[in-house]
Amino acid sequence: MTLDAKIPNGFLAEKWTQHQFNLKLINPANKRKYDIIVVGTGLAGASAAATLAELGYNVKVFCFQDSARRAHSVAAQGGINAAKNYQNDGDSIFRLFYDTIKGGDFRAREADVYRLAEISNNIIDQAVAQGVPFAREYGGLLDNHSFGGAQVSRTFYAKGQTGQQLLIGTYSALSRQIANGKVKMFPRTEMLEVVTIDGKARGIVTRNLVTGAIESHNAHAVLLGTGGYGNIYFLSTNCMGANVTAAWQAHKKGAFFANPSFTQIHPTCIPVHDRHQSKLTLMSESLRNDGRVWVPKNREDKRHPNDIPENERDYFLERKYPSFGNLVPRDVASRSVKQVCDQGYGVGQTGLAVYLDFGKAIKRRGMDAIKHSYGNLFQIYEKITNENAYEMPMKIYPAVHYTMGGLWVDYNLMTTVPGLYALGEANFSDHGGNRLGASGLMQALADGYFILPRTIADYLATLPYDKISTEHSAFKEAEDNAKNRINQLLALKGNKTVDEFHKELGLIMWNHCGMSRSEASLKTAKEKIKVLEEEFWENLSMVGSNEELNQTLEKALRVADFLEMSQLMVTDASHRKESCGSHFREESQTEEGEAKRDDENFTYVAAWEYQGKNKSEVLHKEALTFENVKLTQRSYK
Amino acid sequence: MKIHLKIWRQKNSETPGKMVDYTLDEISPEISFLEMLDILNEDLLKKGEEPVAFDHDCREGICGMCSLYINGRSHGTEQGITACQLHLRSFKEDDTIYVEPWRAQPFPVIKDLIVDRSAFDRIIQAGGYISVNTGSAPDANAIPISREVAKEAFEAADCIGCGACVAACKNASAMLFVAAKVSHLALLPQGQVEKQSRVEKMVAQMDKEGFGACTNTGACSYECPKNISLSHIARLNREYLTAKLASKHLS
Ligand SMILES: Cc1cc2nc3c(=O)[nH]c(=O)nc-3n(C[C@H](O)[C@H](O)[C@H](O)COP(=O)(O)OP(=O)(O)OC[C@H]3O[C@@H](n4cnc5c(N)ncnc54)[C@H](O)[C@@H]3O)c2cc1C
Ligand code: SF4
Ligand code: FES
Numbered sequence: 001m002t003l004d005a006k007i008p009n010g011f012l013a014e015k016w017t018q019h020q021f022n023l024k025l026i027n028p029a030n031k032r033k034y035d036i037i038v039v040g041t042g043l044a045g046a047s048a049a050a051t052l053a054e055l056g057y058n059v060k061v062f063c064f065q066d067s068a069r070r071a072h073s074v075a076a077q078g079g080i081n082a083a084k085n086y087q088n089d090g091d092s093i094f095r096l097f098y099d100t101i102k103g104g105d106f107r108a109r110e111a112d113v114y115r116l117a118e119i120s121n122n123i124i125d126q127a128v129a130q131g132v133p134f135a136r137e138y139g140g141l142l143d144n145h146s147f148g149g150a151q152v153s154r155t156f157y158a159k160g161q162t163g164q165q166l167l168i169g170t171y172s173a174l175s176r177q178i179a180n181g182k183v184k185m186f187p188r189t190e191m192l193e194v195v196t197i198d199g200k201a202r203g204i205v206t207r208n209l210v211t212g213a214i215e216s217h218n219a220h221a222v223l224l225g226t227g228g229y230g231n232i233y234f235l236s237t238n239c240m241g242a243n244v245t246a247a248w249q250a251h252k253k254g255a256f257f258a259n260p261s262f263t264q265i266h267p268t269c270i271p272v273h274d275r276h277q278s279k280l281t282l283m284s285e286s287l288r289n290d291g292r293v294w295v296p297k298n299r300e301d302k303r304h305p306n307d308i309p310e311n312e313r314d315y316f317l318e319r320k321y322p323s324f325g326n327l328v329p330r331d332v333a334s335r336s337v338k339q340v341c342d343q344g345y346g347v348g349q350t351g352l353a354v355y356l357d358f359g360k361a362i363k364r365r366g367m368d369a370i371k372h373s374y375g376n377l378f379q380i381y382e383k384i385t386n387e388n389a390y391e392m393p394m395k396i397y398p399a400v401h402y403t404m405g406g407l408w409v410d411y412n413l414m415t416t417v418p419g420l421y422a423l424g425e426a427n428f429s430d431h432g433g434n435r436l437g438a439s440g441l442m443q444a445l446a447d448g449y450f451i452l453p454r455t456i457a458d459y460l461a462t463l464p465y466d467k468i469s470t471e472h473s474a475f476k477e478a479e480d481n482a483k484n485r486i487n488q489l490l491a492l493k494g495n496k497t498v499d500e501f502h503k504e505l506g507l508i509m510w511n512h513c514g515m516s517r518s519e520a521s522l523k524t525a526k527e528k529i530k531v532l533e534e535e536f537w538e539n540l541s542m543v544g545s546n547e548e549l550n551q552t553l554e555k556a557l558r559v560a561d562f563l564e565m566s567q568l569m570v571t572d573a574s575h576r577k578e579s580c581g582s583h584f585r586e587e588s589q590t591e592e593g594e595a596k597r598d599d600e601n602f603t604y605v606a607a608w609e610y611q612g613k614n615k616s617e618v619l620h621k622e623a624l625t626f627e628n629v630k631l632t633q634r635s636y637k
Numbered sequence: 638m639k640i641h642l643k644i645w646r647q648k649n650s651e652t653p654g655k656m657v658d659y660t661l662d663e664i665s666p667e668i669s670f671l672e673m674l675d676i677l678n679e680d681l682l683k684k685g686e687e688p689v690a691f692d693h694d695c696r697e698g699i700c701g702m703c704s705l706y707i708n709g710r711s712h713g714t715e716q717g718i719t720a721c722q723l724h725l726r727s728f729k730e731d732d733t734i735y736v737e738p739w740r741a742q743p744f745p746v747i748k749d750l751i752v753d754r755s756a757f758d759r760i761i762q763a764g765g766y767i768s769v770n771t772g773s774a775p776d777a778n779a780i781p782i783s784r785e786v787a788k789e790a791f792e793a794a795d796c797i798g799c800g801a802c803v804a805a806c807k808n809a810s811a812m813l814f815v816a817a818k819v820s821h822l823a824l825l826p827q828g829q830v831e832k833q834s835r836v837e838k839m840v841a842q843m844d845k846e847g848f849g850a851c852t853n854t855g856a857c858s859y860e861c862p863k864n865i866s867l868s869h870i871a872r873l874n875r876e877y878l879t880a881k882l883a884s885k886h887l888s
Contacts, residue, residue: 051771065694067701069701069798070694070700070701070702072694072695074701075695075699075700084777084778086778125774125775128774131790131794131821131825131827132794133821134787136781136787137784139781141778142778161795164699165794172766175758175761176768187755239696274665276672276676279696279697281697380698383698383718383724384722384724450772453771499675541683543687543688549747549748552688
């Protein structure tokens, strides 16, 4: 099969407008004849579901939390980008497009990214109309701050709780449609299988997390807004429940997985401090507006940071990247932090931390201004570390944060399975090898509010109205698959817990397929995961039954999929012999230790096709062409 | 450090529950409260026993999923935080800690420490939104909003829907939760059009779900992890009275 991204012809700035005109429409009276399944209630899923229901479609929505309002988008802190140019600092749609393409190290599609930048402005309008209380200036107009990888201020924010406030917006739009009877909501329900009939997605199989009931749901199309899979590393900034199950099961039914190894490691997180730690906490990138990153110039300097004089501090980001300074993109910042720590300059008990210092900013802007901008972040920091960042610098270290990889989708957000769509972090579309800060929220909402609701009609219009009954053998087969998986797991009475397996997998991935990767480390990863997976299916200790709320079973199902998925990540990482963005192959670096791309051989999206358990996946390449930007070695110096 | 736990165990909504004793030796005071429960659960699993079921997801105080009643207080004795933000350093060697689910009739227990809070979702569905379809919004800067109003609206919108206020209230009143939403939207110019019907519908749904009356004891605000202020309840009452008067006037 050849991959067709369905990118419209024409000038970059006109593609989306022209494409919308060319797409088929469905008249309002006929929309109610179509049923659509949306899995996920994050910004992507909830915005799509609400908008589709407003348009008249019948929508069923699923999430594993007890309420749609708790999807992990809620935890996004720093902000959301838009090319409004309210600050009159030279921003434009083209600049946002360019920054995003460059930030992604030229491994994303021009057309998709341009459309994202174009739509960014509508998102802010929509959110404000819903009552999202973004920060404002004294005159009452919207305020902005700067994020990494940009030299303009285009990030809209609501304290350090932008994701929460945006999600309350989508949740309220969704709630309104539930009240209207256009959306049926299924919380505490986990999708375990995609059902395909004649090659098209026609429904899903779910497990009710309270009763254990395995149920089939049919529809004309299925949307996955199921988030990222960073939790494969066990320790990450993701929520505890984040998983790859929905995307992975879709992959097994024919959806190609694109750039699975592209994982963002965020530079500013609270360092690991205990072996029982269950998750890592982000300290928003917005802090780098005012916080300065440094380590002591002398490796042996064990003084309290406040006692180390200015001239004995190495502000290494400002030194190495004078034009972007502390606001270099995440991949660049993370690698620099790792480098100085690897060289022995790290601080704190473990030596795996650097300082993020607000001393100067507090002097310059005043304590109140700093509290106003970051109060809740400083509070989170204090709760976890018992240290007051107003009085002494924060200690930070990189942590797994986001997955740029995801299900391959075309320009219409359709996967390689007709009728199956992927939105938000679950798809691979816009961020290439590295996502810029404040662009994840933008993409999730662009997909859900403005792109998918328009493109899906083009597909639905080709389908008959009749639904396929859940009595169809394909549903029964999928139910049996799910039940078999569950029974197989529940039969295991070994002596290692699912968390122990998950932690081991996480460590393998972090050490061998994390911030830096090499032929040798990836080979080790592959061997170790294989052994771990075999042990999992023999020595897992399970309790309880399916017919009840069983959190051990929920975790086991997710970890089983992580164990499979991690192997594809390693395969992808080892096939891409260049470095690009967050994917750093030790064999491919510049003299200064920066990521070195190999455009001649790797200017493509790697899309993997599943072949069956324990069979090598087949690689498909979607060549990337750049007509509007020039491929350059990224420089933030 | 050594900690004694008394934890509510209940197989499901039909089976009666009871407090069960556990002891953890040698745990690090640096870990979080939920990580302590993780350790307990690992021990239980190793013994072939069922782990303690509890709700949690973000573990950083923002999703509102965790819902533990610790030593007789919603989210524990520290103010302004959720249970997932609580750390063992707040406890002493040999302490006995009681851990229970939210206790309120409209929040039935599903299992162990997990309760059903869907009543909150239904209250929002009754009217906790501004009716604006996708694509119909004017430019975001078309309506300036003063910094003070934006700040106050934000402070109300800060509610994470955890239900601690209900669990803290002797009447199981949901007034603070409802007031936070009513206030958030009533403060903003965008929320004016539906202001009256919103408050009426949300209060009606709140009553229908069986939440108790508000007798102004203030426990809700005191226990709220986001410090939602009682002044929002005052605003809710004002909004509700105005709405009632207006609808009487109309009918
Ligand atoms: C701590 C943190 C801070 C961040 N800060 C920012 C920021 O400041 N700016 C920015 O732009 N981006 C930020 N990001 C990234 C951004 O928040 C996410 O990429 C984005 O919110 C993802 O939205 P989503 O809708 O794709 O998925 P999510 O919000 O993760 O939602 C996933 C949904 O899928 C459901 N789900 C998953 N699997 C299943 C299944 N098998 N069955 C049923 N339901 C399922 C879940 O219940 C949930 O409802 C941050 C991310 C993190 C982790
Ligand atoms: S008002 Fe406070 S306690 Fe009540 S649900 Fe909201 S955040 Fe929780
Ligand atoms: S787990 Fe999210 S608020 Fe506690």
